[in-house]
Amino acid sequence: xxxxxxxxxxxxxxxxxxxxxxxxxxxxxxxxxxxxxxxxxxxxxxxxxxxxxxxxxxxxxxxxxxxxxxxxxxxxxxxxxxxxxxxxxxxxxxxxxxxxxxxxxxxxxxxxxxxxxxxxxxxxxxxxxxxxxxxxxxxxxxxxxxxxxxxxxxxxxxxxxxxxxxxxxxxxxxxxxxxxxxxxxxxxxxxxxxxxxxxxxxxxxxxxxxxxxxxxxxxxxxxxxxxxxxxxxxxxxxxxxxxxxxxxxxxxxxxxxxxxxxxxxxxxxxxxxxxxxxxxxxxxxxxxxxxxxxxxxxxxxxxxxxxxxx
Amino acid sequence: xxxxxxxxxxxxxxxxxxxxxxxxxxxxxxxxxxxxxxxxxxxxxxxxxxxxxxxxxxxxxxxxxxxxxxxxxxxxxxxxxxxxxxxxxxxxxxxxxxxxxxxxxxxxxxxxxxxxxxxxxxxxxxxxxxxxxxxxxxxxxxxxxxxxxxxxxxxxxxxxxxxxxxxxxxxxxxxxxxxxxxxxxxxxxxxxxxxxxxxxxxxxxxxxxxxxxxxxxxxxxxxxxxxxxxxxxxxxxxxxxxxxxxxxxxxxxxxxxxxxxxxxxxxxxxxxxxxxxxxxxxxxxxxxxxxxxxxxxxxxxxxxxxxxxx
Numbered sequence: 001x002x003x004x005x006x007x008x009x010x011x012x013x014x015x016x017x018x019x020x021x022x023x024x025x026x027x028x029x030x031x032x033x034x035x036x037x038x039x040x041x042x043x044x045x046x047x048x049x050x051x052x053x054x055x056x057x058x059x060x061x062x063x064x065x066x067x068x069x070x071x072x073x074x075x076x077x078x079x080x081x082x083x084x085x086x087x088x089x090x091x092x093x094x095x096x097x098x099x100x101x102x103x104x105x106x107x108x109x110x111x112x113x114x115x116x117x118x119x120x121x122x123x124x125x126x127x128x129x130x131x132x133x134x135x136x137x138x139x140x141x142x143x144x145x146x147x148x149x150x151x152x153x154x155x156x157x158x159x160x161x162x163x164x165x166x167x168x169x170x171x172x173x174x175x176x177x178x179x180x181x182x183x184x185x186x187x188x189x190x191x192x193x194x195x196x197x198x199x200x201x202x203x204x205x206x207x208x209x210x211x212x213x214x215x216x217x218x219x220x221x222x223x224x225x226x227x228x229x230x231x232x233x234x235x236x237x238x239x240x241x242x243x244x245x246x247x248x249x250x251x252x253x254x255x256x257x258x259x260x261x262x263x264x265x266x267x268x269x270x271x272x273x274x275x276x277x278x279x280x281x282x283x284x285x286x287x288x289x290x291x292x293x294x295x296x297x298x299x300x301x302x303x304x305x306x307x308x309x310x
Numbered sequence: 311x312x313x314x315x316x317x318x319x320x321x322x323x324x325x326x327x328x329x330x331x332x333x334x335x336x337x338x339x340x341x342x343x344x345x346x347x348x349x350x351x352x353x354x355x356x357x358x359x360x361x362x363x364x365x366x367x368x369x370x371x372x373x374x375x376x377x378x379x380x381x382x383x384x385x386x387x388x389x390x391x392x393x394x395x396x397x398x399x400x401x402x403x404x405x406x407x408x409x410x411x412x413x414x415x416x417x418x419x420x421x422x423x424x425x426x427x428x429x430x431x432x433x434x435x436x437x438x439x440x441x442x443x444x445x446x447x448x449x450x451x452x453x454x455x456x457x458x459x460x461x462x463x464x465x466x467x468x469x470x471x472x473x474x475x476x477x478x479x480x481x482x483x484x485x486x487x488x489x490x491x492x493x494x495x496x497x498x499x500x501x502x503x504x505x506x507x508x509x510x511x512x513x514x515x516x517x518x519x520x521x522x523x524x525x526x527x528x529x530x531x532x533x534x535x536x537x538x539x540x541x542x543x544x545x546x547x548x549x550x551x552x553x554x555x556x557x558x559x560x561x562x563x564x565x566x567x568x569x570x571x572x573x574x575x576x577x578x579x580x581x582x583x584x585x586x587x588x589x590x591x592x593x594x595x596x597x598x599x600x601x602x603x604x605x606x607x608x609x610x611x612x613x614x615x616x617x618x619x620x
Contacts, residue, residue, distance in 0.1 A: 018363060028495030070363055186336040186337075264592060292598045292601060
């Protein structure tokens with residue numbers, strides 16, 4: 001812990017934030033990493049990560065613990081369950097108030113708050129959240145052992161979650177809006193071999209159930225026919241949206257989808273404020289990319305801090 | 311080996327090329343990776359890599375072997391000692407001739423040829439190359455055990471190489487042109503504890519010796535005084551320059567320093583030609599960043615290949 005006057009405040013501890021922390025600490029910046037939830041961001045929610053070079057297969061949460069331990073070698077610990085309530089320009093730097101009401105002065109700020117899972121916005125989704133609706137099969141999947149599960153979304157997240165859920169569920173259905181799945185091809189063969197029923201070109205219309213999820217009403221977009229799929233659990237993987245509240249509060253310019261615009265060196269339109277990882281408009285939802293982006297942002301923030309003196 | 315009609319030709323097998331290979335293979339592209347030298351690029355020349363998240367400390371060459379083994383899981387082997395002699399647009403795609411004179415057709419090309427060490431251009435440097443002048447202490451350092459060594463360049467490469475060379479050399483001198491070293495601060499403490507003599511603000515003027523290196527003539531840029539440092543070996547780490555011959559031959563636009571310009575999706579100004587890693591104008595000389603950039607480029611190349619159909 002670097003005290004309440006620091007060089008760089010990193011907000012968020014996913015792949016981008018942790019890597020930025022490693023780079024900043026190795027440059028000897030006084031750095032703190034604030035994390036509202038638990039460490040690891042979206043990477044920690046991945047069941048398996050199989051494409052981080054050098055690591056053939058590892059649970060996402062385990063990988064992020066390993067990274068945090070690497071970071072700790074340089075004297076920095078992630079402050080879990082201590083997010084940033086507010087941040088504003090103050091003099092040459094920034095004033096931060098943490099969720100724990102601590103005031104921290106920082107010369108530069110690196111936003112690495114990432115994304116959260118998009119909601120579909122269909123009837124029943126909000127009402128039945130936690131009652132069968134979930135955005136994290138890795139967290140909530142096990143409670144549907146021997147039961148019927150629907151996964152919505154045919155990207156990598158949807159498909160990999162469907163694959164493992166199908167090993168414990170009595171029935172697994174994968175629903176994709178588009179005519180084709182958009183996951184990596186490597187998973188298509190696994191899908192073929194699995195008991196998963198795949199419904200492409202299918203729109204989710206409504207979550208059925210009162211006290212708990214009973215099923216999902218869908219429409220075949222080709223024939224226009226509607227039908228009900230019985231389900232005890234529904235996991236939704238239909239994309240990510242940026243956690244941009246702090247960026248907005250700071251006055252950073254956003255792109256049309258709400259991601260933070262940065263220049264070639266990860267600086268936002270507000271001088272001294274940097275963004276890295278999936279919060280930025282280049283968001284790729286890939287651990288290795290977010291890490292590289294975090295490294296780049298930290299080196300740019302270092303230059304910025306050194307330029308401003310001390 | 312994916313045959314002589316492929317989807318994506320990756321040229322270069324450093325951190326960017328290998329990661330691009332992993333991503334392309336997982337997307338089921340028919341991909342080949344051509345490498346003129348040995349696998350691993352600049353990363354494999356690093357003595358130690360200590361800032362690749364999750365791996366606290368590993369020899370660069372070992373890390374790259376590990377990555378190549380990861381890549382092999384997806385059926386792709388790096389074709390070492392088989393570079394690309396020429397590549398040109400042909401119809402909808404590209405025609406490649408390898409150093410082994412094989413003709414390969416590819417729908418898209420990913421240039422990941424990286425950089426090589428810059429030369430100083432001082433008298434004696436070219437003439438005594440291999441006779442005491444080297445650009446890779448990791449390769450050639452051991453032959454200077456018990457002898458006098460000068461390292462030119464105070465960035466991370468120069469300093470980390472000076473540190474390990476000082477463990478075997480009888481005398482080690484580090485020469486930096488600027489008034490301050492530009493390595494990560496984490497190494498400054500190590501330098502203090504080492505027997506290395508550091509000369510800052512000092513210009514290298516001439517390599518001394520006829521048949522072999524005898525020393526280095528330098529000038530103190532403050533006082534203007536010149537002096538000769540006796541040396542048996544001189545290692546030069548004064549920056550990197552892009553290996554852009556193929557990019558030039560393809561007609562890709564370069565920036566003022568010769569790095570390849572790309573758009574936000576790593577495509578060069580030539581449609582179907584992508585660039586990743588330190589060959590591109592964002593070059594950071596960091597393994598994790600190059601890897602992330604390779605992943606991004608491969609996903610963009612995938613979209614390009616799929617768009618052009620089969």
